Amino acid sequence: MKTKNKYKLVCGLEIHVELKTASKMFCGCKNDPFGAKKPNIYTCPVCLGLPGALPVPNKKAIEWIIRLGLALKCPINTFSKFDRKHYFYPDLAKGYQISQYDIPFCGPTTLKTTEGIIRINRIHLEEDTGKLLHQTVDGEQASLVDFNRSGVPLIEIVSEADIKSSKQAVEYAKKLRRIIRFLGIADCDMEKGGMRLEANISLKKDNDVSLPNYKVEVKNINSFRYMQKAIEYEIQRQKKILSKGKQPIQETRGFNPQTGKTFSQRQKEGAKDYRYFPDPDLSPIFFTKEQIEEIARDVPELPSDIKKRWIKKYGIRDKCVDRLVKNSEQVKWLEKLFSLAAKKQINPNKLVKAILNKKINCDLTTSVNKALSLFVTQNSKKQLDIRLLEKIVNDVMLLYPAQVEAFRAGKTTLINFFVGQVAKKVGKGVDIQQIRQFFEKKLLKKK
Amino acid sequence: MMLMDLSIPELSKLLVARKISSVDLVKESYKRITAWDGQLNSFISLKDKKIAIREANILDKNRTKNSGALYGLVFSMKDAYLALGTKTTCASNMLKNFKSPYSSTVYQKLKSAGAILIGKNNLDSWGHGGSTENSDFGVSKNPWDQKRVAGGSSGGSAIAVASRMVNFAIGEDTGGSIRNPSSMCNISGLKVSYGRVSRWGTIAYASSLDTVGPMAKSSEDLAYVLQEMAGADKKDASSAQKKLDDYISNLKKRIKGKKIGLAKEFFSKNIDPEIEKIVRKVAERLTRLGAEIVNVSIPHLNYGISIYYLIALSETSSNMARYDGVRYGNKRESLSPETIKRIILGTYALSAGYADKLYKKAQKARTVLIDEYRRVFKKCDVLLAPVTPSKPAKIGELINDPVKNFLEDLYTVTVNVAGLPSLAIPAGFTKDNLPIGVQLIGERFHEAELLNIGYKYQQNFRDYKKIPTTIKN
Known part of the structure; x- marks a missing residue:
């Protein structure tokens, strides 16, 4: 008997996020590539990779990635190190990128989505590269390099291939963005490249137990919507190839938002050899339990936990409060507001609605008392003569x-x-x- | 009298008393460079004499009684150090037009101590070599016999000191590059503990082995220079926070009862018997000064060459990745065959499938060596060892025999692998009047102890005072 085989998506995400520390990862240069008025103004011997320059790690960036790791309940490696990853590209100043290979700061964890759990393999810290600009200069085609971004601290969050739909991919990425923003360590501005998505996409037959023996990497996607489209497009494209009995080529593809299609960028010649080895300019990093505990004290309660608690404590309905939880300062303010409202027997859900409709301002500079009395006056009904x-x-x-x-x-x-x-x-x-x-x-x- | 023959404290006294001036020193320095550098090829670039005299003039005017020992003295640096505005080639055509856009920490420190940089010395390009033959700026020649090499890679700096062109020089030692030419040119050179001197602004050969050190006539002079250049640096994450010793006042400590270790592995089959004899003579002399000789062993020393070259070449293959035509206008082909060979070997050692057998294994062996040294220092205070197994080779002799060339480094490289300090001092001469040095190896950060022993030795045995008759005047 012939069984009709359906194809299933096998997808993992690699997400890069630029941390918003004041200075770069390994030098004192200002970390503000998007705010820079001119190219190459936030540079020094270190981030230009000049002869004789040496990297010095940014302590804050390391604390922040551990803060994220702790918030996501990752095991933290108390012994960690930086490694050199070698490849040639004009925007890579030293011919290698300082990254982390076998001992990242944060180990494996999981993240829940409505379609199931997604395993996160690791979170590591590295430096961003410069940026190439292809322009016409004096009538000639030229490739220019801007090193303002070179050396900006970058975290990479690598998931396992647990994603089963394009929607789930978006949910997962959005949830991560929300947590990162909530921790106050990055802006995750996707348009500017502050958060970049990469999807590894392949298909397997419904009854296959093992993973497919190929994967297609779609790189540099800069919006959630595009990611969803790119995955959808890839599913269709790969399905067509597979149903002809062929196998899609292992390659890197880009996404064109105008056409909604992915396109081939480069095909991989077997496995890449980055010749990773521990950066001899940077000593290994040891943490004591106390140091980790100290960072843990800075980890606020996460949005999902806050939501759960508020539902229980104040009777706030799930959906509406979701949009309010943006950062921990605001959470503190709202917490005061809700507990005061509870005392005064004011309906918290109406209060939330009023905030969402911008009828009362969730302005951290106004006192909670003032905001609440404003709400009461706004909501007091017409008094009859x-x-x-x-x-x-x-x-x-x-x-x-x-x-x-x-x-x-x-x-x-x-x-x-x-x-x-x-x-x-x-x-x-x-x-x-x-x-x-x-x-x-x-x-x-x-x- | 030649001023360049005097020690740093002697010169300092005369300068402060205004019996001589920095201008006198600068003039003598240029006189000697003009007379001999054409033959010896010690310098790659030289400061304009007028500018140097102007600098000396200003220093002379501003000198006070409290001016430091290096104030107004003349020095040179291996051309691997960045000094703002100076041409910095690392003896490679790749950087033949490269001007330093910033300064190394060691240059800044010496400059603020009042020392005058007059030029940059020749080396094996990128530090890749032990004879200063692998330079795109020509071979440097040994002032004791110009048919022979001066050692390397800091060959040019050793020649500048040996032929009294400068008061002191700054070299760089990754696997013997200070000690080897010091020994071959009859000067004193200190390889410091890893982390003792900042590497900021030093063009890297192998980052975990590179050390910045002084080269001078005597241990006493080295102490004065080290005092100014050592210390922690915020710009170098591998520099040690450890407090500096007072190297100068420590010089005069008694050395009676010091235990001097002789490790049998340092007297291997291929050592020149003449050299072995000189080292043993130094041991005997030290006992006359009250020291004791202890026989010890470092079983894995013989693996030193493999361990060192696997690590050094892996690191250099990575450090060299930044040099390309896009940035420096010279293609990778402009690197010398020796450098290309080292990049290829290092790339191989780090490649997937080979890294476990090569690079990673070498790192494990490195730990073993560190441990063996640690154990040895429980039995003795310092080790006495030869610097090289052979006397200075004829030009072209070793560079054409790569394996033998590598083996010449056996006695020096393990010191870098273990991150220890080592002082090379003149010890005697071969029958054909070639200088031979010995090295004193100490525990990490025990520079003061080495300089102390070196000083006491040199107070009594004055081989270090000798200079080649050919360039006496």
């Missing part, structure tokens, strides 16, 4: 004398009936509480 209210109440009481009797006899639940009658007459947006209080007084007074 007492004389008008008295008139309407009197009318209702005259219309329903039997019910008035019954109420006075003790059937207090009838209050809702009266309030309803009044509300009908005055229309929407009235303060039910005001009517109720007024009615109660009135009914009891005449007793």
Whole structure:
């Protein structure tokens, strides 16, 4: 019997993120490649790879990658080191990149998505390269190099090939971005290249246990939407090839947003040999337990945990609060707001909605008290004129004398009936509480 | 009287007393360079004499009683050091037009101590060699016999000191590059502990082995120079935070009872019997000064060449990756055959499938050697050893026999592999009047102890005072 085989996506992501430390990874140059007004202004012998220059590691960058590792519950390697990765490219000043090979700062962990768990293999620290610009200079085609970005601290997060759909890939990447931003260690500006995505994509037959023996790498994707499209396109492209009984070529491809298609960039000649070895200019790095614990103290509660806690503690509904949790400062402010609101028996979900609709500002410089009283005034309902209210109440009481009797006899639940009658007459947006209080007084007074 | 023959403290005294001036020193220096450098080829580049005299003039004017010992003295550096505005070639055509856009820490320190840099010395390009024959700027010649090599790779610097062109020089030692030419030219040279002197601004040969050290006539002079150039540097992550010793006041300590180790592996089959005799004579002389001789062993010393070259060439293949036509306007083909050979060997040792057998294995063996040295220093204070197994070779003799050439480094390379300090001092002469040096190897950061023993030795045995008759005047 013939079984019809469907193809399944096998996908892993490599995500690069530039840390926003004040200075570069191995020198004192300003780390602001996007803000630089001119090319090559934030450079020195170290990031230009001049003869005799030596790297000195940026302590903050190392603390930050460990902060991320701890937040993601990675095991932290208390012995770590930097290695040299060799390859030739004009934007690589030294002919090698200082990276981490066999002992990254952060070991394996997992991240949950709605479609299942994704294993993260490792997170390591390295330096970014310069940037090539292809321009016409004095009428001639020229390739120019800008080293402002050379040596910017870069973290690489490598996942296992656990991603099963393009949607899941986006969810995973977005979740990581959110955590990184929340930790305050990077802006992850995708348009500027502050966060770069690389997808390793292949397909296997539904019933195959082993991984496919090829993979296609789609590099330098700078938006989540493009990544989703690139993966979708690759699935279709590879399916076609496979269904003809052929195997897609192992290669690196780029994504063209205009066509929505991927295109071949270069084919790999077997395995690359980067000739990794420990950078002899940089001593291995040892951490004590105490040092790791100290960094752990700076790791805030993560958005997903905060959400869970707020649902439990304040009864905040899941979806809406998600968009509020941007950084830990804000979380502290919101925490105060919600606990004060709880004391005053103010509906937290309405409060969240008001913030989301920008009716009250989640401005950290305003006091929580002020924000809350603003919310209360905004939400207090239309107060009816007492004389008008008295008139309407009197009318209702005259219309329903039997019910008035019954109420006075003790059937207090009838209050809702009266309030309803009044509300009908005055229309929407009235303060039910005001009517109720007024009615109660009135009914009891005449007793 | 030749001023260049005087020691640093002697000169300093005369300068402060205004009996001589820095201008006198500079003039004498240029006189000697003009007279002899045409033959010896010690310098790759020389400062304009007028500029040097102007600098000396300013220093003379600003001299006070408190001016330091190096204030107004003349020195040169191996052309592997960056000094702002100077041509820095590393003796390679690759960098023949390269001007330093910044300064090395060692140059800055010496400059602020008032020393005058008058030029940059020849070397085996990139430090790749032990004879200064592998230079794109011509061979340097031994002042004791111009048919012979001066040693290397800091050959030019050794010649400059030996022929009294400068008061002192700065060399660089990765596998013997200070000690080897010091020995062959009858001067004193100190290879410091790894981390003792900043490497910032030194063109790297092999980063985990490279050390920056002084070369001078005597141990005493070395102490004065080291005092100014050593110390931690924020720009060099491998520089040690360890406090500096007072090298000068330590010179005069008693050495009675010092245990001098002789390791049998340093007297291997291929050692020239004349050299062995000189080393043993030095040992005997040291006992006369109150030291004791202890026989020790470093079993894996014989693997030194393999360990050293696997590590050094792996590192150099990586360090050389930055030099290309895109940046320096000269193609990779402009590197010398020796350098290309070393890059290829190092690349091979780091390649996938070979790294485990070669580079990584060498790193493990390195740990073994470090350990063996550590154990030896439980039995003795310092080791006494020859510097090279052979006397200075005839030009062309070794460079054409690569294996023998590598083997010449056996006695020096393991010191770099273990990161130890070693002092080379003149010890005697062969029958054909070629200088032979010995080295004193100490525990890491024990430079003061080595200089102390060297000083006491040189107070009593004055081979170091001799200069070749051919260039006396």
